[in-house]
Amino acid sequence: MTEEGFPEGAAVSLPGAAPARLVAASRPLGPAFDLLAAYRADGFLFERAGLGVVGVGVAARVADAGGPGREARLAARVLETLRSIDRADPEAVPVAVGALPFDQGGPAELVVPARAVLRRARGPTVEVSVVAEGSAPAASGIGRRAGRGAPHAPFREVQLRPEPSPEGYVARVADAVERIRAGRLRKVVLARSLAVDAGRELRPEQLAWRLRAVDPEHFAFAAPTGAGGVLVGASPELLVRRAGREVESAPLAGSAPRSGDPEEDRALAEGLLASGKEREEHAVVVEAVAEALRPLCEELSWDPEPVLLSTANVWHLATRFRGVLRDPAPSALELVAALHPTPAVGGAPRDEALRTIAELEPFDRGTYAGPVGWMDAGGDGEWAIALRCAELRGSTARLFAGAGIVAGSEPERELEETERKFRAFLDSLRWG
Helix, strand or coil, X not given: CCCCCCCCCCCCCCCCCCCCCEEEEEEEECCCXXXXXHCCCCCXXXXXXXXXXXXXXXXXXXXXXXXXXXXXXXXXXXXXXHHCCEECCCCCCCEEEEECCCCCCCCEEEEECCXXXXXXXXXXXXXEEEEECCCCCCCCCCCCCCCCCCCCCCCCHHHEEEECCXXXXXXXXXXXXXXXXXXXXXXXXEEEEEEEECCCCCCHHHHHHHHHHHCCCCEEXXXXXXXXXXXXXXXXXXXXXXXXXXXXXXXXXXXXXXXXXXXXXXXXXXXXXXXXXXXXXXXXXXXXXXXXHHHHEEEEEECCCCEEEECCCEEEEECCEEEEECCCCCCHHHHHHHHCCXXXXXXXXXXXXHHHHHXXXXXXXXXXXXXXXXXXXXXXEEEEECCCEEEEECCEEEEXXXXXXXXXXXXXXXXXXXXXXXXXXXXXXXXX
């Protein structure tokens, strides 16, 4: 049992007895309820602009051993699990949540929380409890919130260990550019990792609060990664959202720094829109997303030209997709399977890009750049790409940052892009 008194497995059973059925029940919460108030370090958080899901405890686990088709198989198992749960009332809609590894060859697991708080664009804010038939849910405990302290001192160089080194990253980008100009690739995304020894316990709740405060329009997320790790981040990128037969996606690719001076900031944004190199990087992603979604949709439209998306420290090029899915509509996780990994985090052609990443990146991405989000028993759900994030383990953190490489990439400038992303996240990590 968990410390909250909820079952850890898919059902409670005794030797020689059939597994007990799971039952979902709901209770309403106020419209002003803050989802982050329900999050705790061993749970799950996925929230943007006040909407999303928080999960605590484990009522069921759904896993796949990995390999081609992982997300599609996981989708079928998740739906089977969620639909087997009895509902005590119409609002008691169980969900599965989690973060999936970037590499589809590895195992993946999603969790049906024993207690979840859901707020969607349509409908009330509800708490959904999932327990074994005949059991009473434990006391909610919802509403507790960690205190907000002052930031700690900036990290010193001796606390930071990059992998690869800046010089090593520049060399790897140069290698990738050579492969692209030789015709082996059109684009590849190369990432860096930065290990941080904080010298104190890092608190996922505090970091999530800070990241949300900096960019409230991002997808703030936190998810366990196993062996005591927690992936915490705030992603600007929607991989896919499914509501009934409606589908949306908003891929990003191409970026420029921001400035505190309004005129300089506008010039940087206009320069991004006019950059042939950045638009080429973006076009690769748009083509791939359109190719993946078109066969699944009766109707599909997207911005004819990239639009600017602003974050606290970076301008991005974005394209917004909207469509109507064919009937029967694929589930949100099936849509994830069709899209992931997009060239926004992998490259094109996909297989050659993934081989290049495996050869040139000296670390395992884990759940960095993988899908993170949720799906309900009806197949609706929302998934972002796990970017602008770090994996916390006690007093250490591993940060990740990447850059899209195309034929016109300059290795030193790609290095600077990753350095900007690290600096911004390190500032937030001081509050963790």
